[in-house]
Amino acid sequence: MENLIVQKYGGTSVGSVERIKKVAKRIVERADEGKKMVVVVSAMGKQTDHLVEMAKSINPNPPSRELDVLMATGEQESIALLAMAIQALGHSVISLTGAQCGIKTSEVHKKARIEGIDTSRLQREIATHQVVIVAGFQGVDDREEVTTLGRGGSDTSAVALAAALKAESCEIYTDVDGVYDADPRIVPDAKKIDEISYQEVLEMASLGAGVLHTRSVELAEKYKLPLVVRSSFNDNPGTLIKEEVNRMEKVLIRGIALDEDIAKISILEVPDKPGIAFRLFSSLASQNIHVDMIVQNVNRTAVNDISFTVNVDELQKAVEVSQKFAFDVGAQKVEFDQGVAKLSIVGTGIVANADIASQFFEALYELGINILTISTSEIKISCLIDKERAKEAMVHIHKKFEM
Amino acid sequence: MENLIVQKYGGTSVGSVERIKKVAKRIVERADEGKKMVVVVSAMGKQTDHLVEMAKSINPNPPSRELDVLMATGEQESIALLAMAIQALGHSVISLTGAQCGIKTSEVHKKARIEGIDTSRLQREIATHQVVIVAGFQGVDDREEVTTLGRGGSDTSAVALAAALKAESCEIYTDVDGVYDADPRIVPDAKKIDEISYQEVLEMASLGAGVLHTRSVELAEKYKLPLVVRSSFNDNPGTLIKEEVNRMEKVLIRGIALDEDIAKISILEVPDKPGIAFRLFSSLASQNIHVDMIVQNVNRTAVNDISFTVNVDELQKAVEVSQKFAFDVGAQKVEFDQGVAKLSIVGTGIVANADIASQFFEALYELGINILTISTSEIKISCLIDKERAKEAMVHIHKKFEM
Numbered sequence: 151m152e153n154l155i156v157q158k159y160g161g162t163s164v165g166s167v168e169r170i171k172k173v174a175k176r177i178v179e180r181a182d183e184g185k186k187m188v189v190v191v192s193a194m195g196k197q198t199d200h201l202v203e204m205a206k207s208i209n210p211n212p213p214s215r216e217l218d219v220l221m222a223t224g225e226q227e228s229i230a231l232l233a234m235a236i237q238a239l240g241h242s243v244i245s246l247t248g249a250q251c252g253i254k255t256s257e258v259h260k261k262a263r264i265e266g267i268d269t270s271r272l273q274r275e276i277a278t279h280q281v282v283i284v285a286g287f288q289g290v291d292d293r294e295e296v297t298t299l300g301r302g303g304s305d306t307s308a309v310a311l312a313a314a315l316k317a318e319s320c321e322i323y324t325d326v327d328g329v330y331d332a333d334p335r336i337v338p339d340a341k342k343i344d345e346i347s348y349q350e351v352l353e354m355a356s357l358g359a360g361v362l363h364t365r366s367v368e369l370a371e372k373y374k375l376p377l378v379v380r381s382s383f384n385d386n387p388g389t390l391i392k393e394e395v396n397r398m399e400k401v402l403i404r405g406i407a408l409d410e411d412i413a414k415i416s417i418l419e420v421p422d423k424p425g426i427a428f429r430l431f432s433s434l435a436s437q438n439i440h441v442d443m444i445v446q447n448v449n450r451t452a453v454n455d456i457s458f459t460v461n462v463d464e465l466q467k468a469v470e471v472s473q474k475f476a477f478d479v480g481a482q483k484v485e486f487d488q489g490v491a492k493l494s495i496v497g498t499g500i501v502a503n504a505d506i507a508s509q510f511f512e513a514l515y516e517l518g519i520n521i522l523t524i525s526t527s528e529i530k531i532s533c534l535i536d537k538e539r540a541k542e543a544m545v546h547i548h549k550k551f552e553m
Numbered sequence: 554m555e556n557l558i559v560q561k562y563g564g565t566s567v568g569s570v571e572r573i574k575k576v577a578k579r580i581v582e583r584a585d586e587g588k589k590m591v592v593v594v595s596a597m598g599k600q601t602d603h604l605v606e607m608a609k610s611i612n613p614n615p616p617s618r619e620l621d622v623l624m625a626t627g628e629q630e631s632i633a634l635l636a637m638a639i640q641a642l643g644h645s646v647i648s649l650t651g652a653q654c655g656i657k658t659s660e661v662h663k664k665a666r667i668e669g670i671d672t673s674r675l676q677r678e679i680a681t682h683q684v685v686i687v688a689g690f691q692g693v694d695d696r697e698e699v700t701t702l703g704r705g706g707s708d709t710s711a712v713a714l715a716a717a718l719k720a721e722s723c724e725i726y727t728d729v730d731g732v733y734d735a736d737p738r739i740v741p742d743a744k745k746i747d748e749i750s751y752q753e754v755l756e757m758a759s760l761g762a763g764v765l766h767t768r769s770v771e772l773a774e775k776y777k778l779p780l781v782v783r784s785s786f787n788d789n790p791g792t793l794i795k796e797e798v799n800r801m802e803k804v805l806i807r808g809i810a811l812d813e814d815i816a817k818i819s820i821l822e823v824p825d826k827p828g829i830a831f832r833l834f835s836s837l838a839s840q841n842i843h844v845d846m847i848v849q850n851v852n853r854t855a856v857n858d859i860s861f862t863v864n865v866d867e868l869q870k871a872v873e874v875s876q877k878f879a880f881d882v883g884a885q886k887v888e889f890d891q892g893v894a895k896l897s898i899v900g901t902g903i904v905a906n907a908d909i910a911s912q913f914f915e916a917l918y919e920l921g922i923n924i925l926t927i928s929t930s931e932i933k934i935s936c937l938i939d940k941e942r943a944k945e946a947m948v949h950i951h952k953k954f955e956m
Contacts, residue, residue, distance in 0.1 A: 167610050201630070207570050208634055209641040216640070219648055220633035223626035227604070230623035231611055237619070238612040245622055249652075250697065294653065 154276070155180060156317040158190040158286060158308035162325040163382035164228050165195030173323075173382060174235035181241060181280045188276065188315065190286040190308040191232055193224025214259035218288075218298045222248070225285035225304075233283045243281040246272070248288035249296070253307065255289035261300035262289060264307070267314040276315075284311065302363020309366045313373035320375055322362065323382035328389030329354065329361050332406040336541045337548045343404060345390045350404045350496055353530045357407035357494040367391065394498075402497050403506065403551050408544050409492040410537055412442065413465045414522070417472055419453040419482030427456060430475050437471055439464045443492070443525045443534055453482075457523070459534065462488060490522060491540035494532040495547065501526050513550045519543055557679070558583060559720040561593040561689060561711035565728040566785035567631050568598030576726075576785060577638035584644060584683045591679065591718065593689040593711040594635055596627025617662035621691075621701045625651070628688035628707075636686050646684040649675070651691035652699070656710065658692035664703030665692060667710070670717040679718075687714065705766020712769045716776035723778055725765065726785035731792030732757065732764055734808040739944045740951045746807060748793045753807045753899055756933045760810035760897040770794065797901075805900050806909065806954050811947050812895040813940055815845065816868045817925070820875055822856040822885030830859060833878045840874055842867045846895070846928045846937055856885075860926070862937065865891060893925060894943035897935040898950065904929050916953045922946055 157177065164170050181187050192198075201220050205212040212220075229245035236243040252268035275282045286304025289297050299306055305322055312320035326334075327342050329351060334340040346354075348371035355364045361379060370377045370391065380388030420426060427446060434441055442459040460468045465486060472484045500506050510531055514521055523534040535543060560580065567573050584590050595601075604623050608615040615623075632648035639646040655671035678685045689707025692700050702709055708725055715723035729737075730745050732754060737743040749757075751774035758767045764782060773780045773794065783791030823829060830849060837844050847861040863871045868889060875887045903909050913934055917924055926937035938946060 167607060170611060204570060205634065205637055208573060209637040212637040213640050216633045216636045216648055219636075219650070220630060223629045223633075226626045226629070227623060230619045230626075231607065233619045233622075234608055234612040234615040237616050245619055247622070247699075296650075 151186065151276070151315050151317065153184065154186045154188065154315055154317045156188045156190065156308055156312035156315065156320045157323060158304055158321070159192065159323045159382055160304065160325070161192040161195050161197070163323050164191055164232060167231075170194075170228070170231050170235050174232060174239055176382065177281055178236060178239045178241050186276055187281045188272070188284060188311055188317070189232070189281060190284045190304055190311060191225060191228045192286050192304040193221075194228050194231075197224040197227070215295065218259045218296050221298050222285070222288045222296045225287055229283045229285045236281050236283070241281055242279045243283060244275050244279045245283040245285075246275065247285045248307070249290040249294070251282075251284045251311075253289035253310070255291055255297045255299065257291040257293070257295070257297075259297055262291065262297035264289060264299065264310045267310060269314050272311075272315070302365050305363055305366035306369060309369045309373075309375060309377065313369065313375050317375070319378060320370065321378045321380060321388075322366075323380055324361065325381065325383065326361060327381045327384070327386045328379045329391070329405070331404065331553050332544060332548050333408060336408065337406070337545050339548060339553075341553060342386075343389050344387075345392065346404055347394055347498060348391060349529055350498060351391050353494075353496045353527070354405050354407050357409055357492065357496065357530065357532065362391075403495050403500065403553060404497040405495070406544055406547055406553070407494045407496060408540055409494075410540060411462045412459045412490060412492055413462050413486055413488045414457055414459050414490045414534065415465070415468055415472055416455060416457040416485045416487075417476050417481050417483075418455050418485065420456055420476070421480055422452045422454050423479075426479060429479070430456065430472070433471050433475055434468060437467055439468045439471065441468075443523045443532065445523050459490070459492065459523070489537050490534050491537040492532050492534055493540055493543055493547070494530050495551075496530045498529050500529055500531060507531055509550065510547065513547045514543060517543055517546055554589065554679070554718050554720065556587065557589045557591065557718055557720045559591045559593065559711055559715035559718065559723045560726060561707055561724070562595065562726045562785055563707065563728070564595040564598050564600070566726050567594055567635060570634075573597075573631070573634050573638050577635060577642055579785065580684055581639060581642045581644050589679055590684045591675070591687060591714055591720070592635070592684060593687045593707055593714060594628060594631045595689050595707040596624075597631050597634075600627040600630070618698065621662045621699050624701050625688070625691045625699045628690055632686045632688045639684050639686070644684055645682045646686060647678050647682045648686040648688075649678065650688045651710070652693040652697070654685075654687045654714075656692035656713070658694055658700045658702065660694040660696070660698070660700075662700055665694065665700035667692060667702065667713045670713060672717050675714075675718070705768050708766055708769035709772060712772045712776075712778060712780065716772065716778050720778070722781060723773065724781045724783060725769075726783055727764065728784065728786065729764060730784045730787070730789045731782045732794070732808070734806075734956050735947055735951050736811060739811065740809070740948050742951060742956075744956060745789075746792050747790075748795065749807055750797055750901060751794060752932055753901060754794050756897070756899045756930070757808050757810050760812055760895065760899065760933065760935065765794075806898050806903065806956060807900045808898070809947055809950055809956070810897045810899060811943055812897075813943060814865045815862045815893060815895055816865050816889055816891045817860055817862050817893045817937065818868075818871055818875055819858060819860040819888045819890075820879050820884050820886075821858050821888065823859055823879070824883055825855045825857050826882075829882060832882070833859065833875070836874050836878055837871060840870055842871045842874065844871075846926045846935065848926050862893070862895065862926075892940050893937050894940040895935050895937055896943055896946055896950070897933050898954075899933045901932050903932055903934060910934055912953065913950065916950045917946060920946055920949055
């Protein structure tokens with residue numbers, strides 16, 4: 151649809167009555183430029199956390215279906231309030247819940263996937279209202295049951311709507327100015343990136359650099375939908391995420407990412423039999439445990455040490471699986487270490503450029519930091535290092551690469 | 554449906570996590586007796602007020618449609634939490650929003666009327682769950698728009714569901730023990746009524762004795778559905794509201810009601826022309842102003858004084874209409890008085906029994922209280938008196954009639 155803008159405002163952006171009024175003003179200014187606006191909003195500030203907390207005080211293990219019914223009230227509250235604020239500014243507006251705007255999801259609670267959008271009502275409302283406010287993070291399944299989309303859900307709602315409506319652009323408003331080349335809370339010299347490719351930002355996100363969830367970026371890439379990440383607190387231009395960014399052959403490090411929420415598990419003295427690693431990792435996969443950096447150290451004897459990293463949230467479950475595995479195959483013991491962090495550099499063509507990798511390792515050497523594990527992909531290099539020294543390393547590398 | 558109980562818990566009954574847990578226990582105990590349970594709940598405590606306040610701070614005159622979207626989150630929150638609490642007690646339970654349980658209303662926001670209930674999903678859920686929790690106060694119109702039912706909405710939801718499902722009984726849980734023969738906050742000797750007829754309780758309600766809203770009682774009467782009003786804070790038996798209560802000929806005063814939220818408007822020296830009163834009251838009706846006690850004093854001259862009472866909420870609008878009327882017809886002036894109250898006695902056959910009326914007036918005379926206006930119906934006598942002495946009069950009459 152020509153002239154249609156999809157915007158998304160996160161929880162911080164609509165965190166109070168005052169902030170809702172400011173967001174309304176921002177939306178209306180854009181509408182006054184002659185744009186049709188579809189605006190996706192999250193629940194106010196910490197409302198979702200508050201609801202979940204209340205649920206857990208009633209039932210430590212609340213049924214997912216009811217948790218979705220409960221959580222969905224958060225966005226329903228913010229869409230109504232934002233619509234009221236826009237109406238107060240004299241603009242024609244209507245709010246739609248996930249169900250009302252036709253977001254159809256899989257029959258899974260708490261982490262449903264969007265399966266399609268029936269845009270018929272949405273199209274009708276766009277035709278008759280200047281602004282349509284949509285509840286992010288939620289939808290309904292085939293049985294008209296309320297579902298929620300899990301982490302990064304509202305971003306995903308926005309991108310899916312923009313794709314379904316063939317919007318001119320999709321703007322994600324948040325509490326930071328855009329995507330940075332390193333976490334500004336750690337690296338004071340961190341710089342905002344003006345343009346970045348889907349692939350690069352996906353690596354950044356999966357490596358721990360927040361801002362956008364991978365789901366929404368993957369969806370945007372699939373539909374070649376340009377995404378803009380901006381702050382709702384100022385008028386800075388933000389970061390444009392699109393297909394391949396033209397950089398005239400020069401390989402650039404786009405960013406440095408640090409993931410401190412990981413832990414390393416080691417299974418010592420695993421008998422060296424064919425298929426034994428497969429058996430371990432398929433057990434972990436069957437428990438939905440995402441395994442990251444894997445190292446297998448072959449010893450002199452007929453036994454191996456197998457190490458891998460997992461997210462700290464999954465550590466306990468992963469240790470249990472590993473212990474069962476160790477017992478079954480007759481391995482010596484299972485150790486785990488939460489004192490590690492994963493530091494990564496990201497940029498298209500980075501791995502093909504040996505110079506960049508060696509500079510990365512050199513930087514760590516200069517600080518006397520030991521590299522525990524290395525893993526690489528087309529566009530990133532990651533090192534597992536001592537968590538206590540990770541921030542210092544990040545700052546040093548940012549400086550060394552003159553970012 | 555045999556063996557089916559519909560219960561309704563008001564906002565105070567589910568006002569906190571602790572109270573929700575207690576209500577869950579009460580429901581489960583009943584289910585354990587082998588009953589099928591459909592439970593209607595209101596929003597937690599002051600949640601609706603809180604939401605409306607937030608809305609007004611964003612838009613002093615929020616659009617009704619969006620206000621309904623906002624307010625409906627209140628019950629959606631409490632149904633999910635109550636379902637979680639019941640599941641924690643090991644019972645099979647599901648929550649349904651107004652839309653999900655098929656409550657179809659008129660296309661009016663903030664004060665929709667229930668037009669019908671499509672019980673197909675409800676029947677299915679009752680068949681597979683011990684307890685079905687339903688959001689009170691809300692429904693959807695033909696366009697799938699969220700509507701709310703206005704004052705007394707959750708009671709009305711409960712009665713409508715009980716009628717549609719042909720429930721064994723409908724129990725309204727509140728923060729008082731039942732219907733009293735006078736307001737216990739004013740009359741310390743006030744007694745709980747064990748049984749009362751629909752008509753009597755309707756008069757009590759319309760005369761200012763809270764507890765139940767007239768809508769739900771009217772609906773219960775229409776379907777001859779027995780209603781029980783009980784406290785959710787104890788196990789007292791409450792008040793049973795049903796058809797004609799057998800009282801062996803003895804006329805009884807069922808209750809005394811006091812309405813202090815009224816005001817009297819007088820239009821002085823209205824020229825005495827045919828149809829002039831009609832013109833005034835049709836203007837008031839067209840503004841949705843409910844007029845109560847009307848007195849027209851014919852003076853010696855060719856002018857009348859017309860007095861009537863309205864609810865204080867509608868006083869300002871009513872005065873405006875009256876002033877316009879006075880100007881148009883050449884009346885002398887408009888006066889209003891907020892220092893009045895309406896004291897009523899209610900009981901089937903009360904008016905036919907002259908003795909009771911005279912005792913009522915005598916009681917006021919004994920206190921030296923002037924009667925400003927009298928109005929009667931088949932089952933009630935109301936007197937307009939000085940507001941400052943109304944409570945004292947109520948206590949005295951309660952004693953005089955040995956209630």
